Amino acid sequence: MSPGPLPCRGDQPCPCARISANGKALLFDACCGQYLEGEAPTPTPDAASLMRSRYSAFVLQRESYLLATWHASTRPAQLGFDTTGRWLGLEVRKAMVTSATEAEVEFIARFKPQGASAWRLHERSRFVLQDGRWYYLDGVQLT
Numbered sequence: 001m002s003p004g005p006l007p008c009r010g011d012q013p014c015p016c017a018r019i020s021a022n023g024k025a026l027l028f029d030a031c032c033g034q035y036l037e038g039e040a041p042t043p044t045p046d047a048a049s050l051m052r053s054r055y056s057a058f059v060l061q062r063e064s065y066l067l068a069t070w071h072a073s074t075r076p077a078q079l080g081f082d083t084t085g086r087w088l089g090l091e092v093r094k095a096m097v098t099s100a101t102e103a104e105v106e107f108i109a110r111f112k113p114q115g116a117s118a119w120r121l122h123e124r125s126r127f128v129l130q131d132g133r134w135y136y137l138d139g140v141q142l143t
């Protein structure tokens with residue numbers, strides 16, 4: 001069982017480590033916070049933003065957000081988090097719009113479990129746009 005979602009202050013750098021046009025780290029409020037927080041969060045404008053917000057949701061253990069942004073056709077019943085390890089970072093390699101309602105995002109995420117070597121997830125994820133919102137569909141692991 002995970003202990004529940006972690007807080008993140010709006011004036012702290014976003015967990016997804018997005019860099020603004022002037023080369024500064026974006027703050028949580030100005031980045032994934034607007035999608036993760038609130039009663040009726042803003043839909044992400046594109047698949048890459050959804051990808052980033054889902055990474056931040058993994059960092060902050062926001063299970064409800066991860067499930068809500070997972071397409072109903074592939075969504076698991078629940079998620080577990082490794083609460084003893086920590087995420088080391090996200091690198092979005094490529095974001096491609098493949099049709100009017102489909103996009104792909106290639107990324108590398110790194111995680112350090114407690115007492116074990118860090119591992120990296122290199123994945124090309126597929127996203128679909130439905131009723132004005134982007135959803136994670138599935139992903140292929142790359143090496």
Ligand SMILES: [Zn+2]
Nearest residue numbers: 014016031032
């Ligand atoms: Zn972010």
